[in-house]
Amino acid sequence: MNYNVKSELRRSMDAIHFSGDDKERMVALLMSAEAPRQRRSGKKLLLLALAATLVVGALTGAAVFTRWSRSAQTAYNPPQQVKEQAEKSGLSVMLEDKQKETTPGEVLSATDQGITITAVQTIADSYGAQIIFRIDGFDLPEDRIPDIFWDSVTIDGDLHFASSFSGGFYDGLTRDKDGHLVYASNGQPVARRDDEFQSIISQWVAEDGSMEYEFRFNFLDPGESYFGKEFAVHFTGLGVQSEKKAEMGEQLVSGSWDLHWTLTGADNSESSVTITPNAEIGDSGLTLLEAEIGQKSIRAVYQSDHDWDGWKQLEPLNPALEKVCMKDGSTIFVVPTEENYKRWEEERICVVTYTIYDGILDLSKLESLAYYKGWENDADGNPTIELFDYIPIS
Secondary structure (H helix, E strand, O other), rough: OOOOOOHHHHHHHHHOHHHHHHHHHHHHHHHHOOOOOOOOOHHHHHHHHHHHHHHHHHHHOOOOEEEOHHHHHHHHHHHHHHHHHHHOOOEEEEHHHHHHHOOOOOOOOOEOOOEEEEEEEEEOOOOEEEEEEEEEEOOOOOOOEEEEEEEEEOOOOOOOEEEEEEEEEOOOOOOOOOOEEEOOOOOOOOEEOOOOOOEEEOOOOOOOOOOOEEEEEEEEEOOHHOOOOEEEEEEEEEEEOOOOOOOOOEEEEEEEEEEEEEEOEEEOOOOOOOOOOOOEEOOOOOEEEEEEEEEEEEEEEEEEOOOOOOHHHHEEEEEEEEEEEEOOOOEEEEEEEEEEEOOOHHOEEEEEEEOOOOOOOOOHHHHEEEEEEEEEEEEOOOOOEEEEEEEEOO
16 A cells, blocks of 8 residues: 555644645654654654644744634634734634633533534624534535534523524635635645536535534624623534525434533724724715724724715615735735614714625734725726725724
């Protein structure tokens, strides 16, 4: 049997969720030693990977590499500095690491019918939260989409804590540097079914047999009012989504998984960058009075110099904030989650909350807010360059 040490090292480090760059550093370090004379077990290689973490941390003076859930690591790919900011502010909490610290009565993992559901990570701030669970022991039928069932999700016993709520399984996909969909586990192009839609074949199940599921919600009230209270969810089963549209999923396993713990998060009033530019966005007549920029959310206060009733027809505010520009030249997209017009009638003021769509901001490297302006056209009237108005962050 052919044995590839590098591949085994990478798989071992996947189990503890190293980023791609960190993984290659560890592989290079370990491979610089004398080649092994016999096959090492996966357990020994995992211990070597852990040891390498400590060695590199000692050599560089850096903190120990932080392990995040697969889905969060893939979605955000945060550098170590960003992880440290997120953990220091309380934005990110690795619940698995805190299981030994749980107070009496808290339950972060439950097993029934041979299936274990574990609360792995929370990413929460004043405006919303992402809660990630790992499912072990469920045998997903081939070429089916997983589904999960629950009958209650509460904070301090209250069902009505969210203005919006969604959930979904991590599909194992990401994008390469050219924007093409690939499998996060190996970087290979995604496979597609031979059907009329050429639909993508996702990797719902990791190499260790586990899956990850996440809740995403926006708070009805400021998140601080929920922090320190009990978050509770009761899962009742696992199964697969229906292959027919608009039909309920098929529950294959029924059981009871009751998880509950004290919810914590980042208070954006204490862990954000606030600017008060009082500046008009281009020549739109819309002025940005204030913006509170956190690692995962932005809250902006606007005032218009003219009346506008589009909000009554649920039209979005324009110009729209599209992305945050960083000092290194990168950009991170944002999505509005709430537009509040309570002060519009008297003051023409709108307060908009945004979520950082595909990243977690490094607050030490903020450059500007980019508002969509339109397109620059060529001589034939075809759009060529997307245009933005910028508000500096200083």
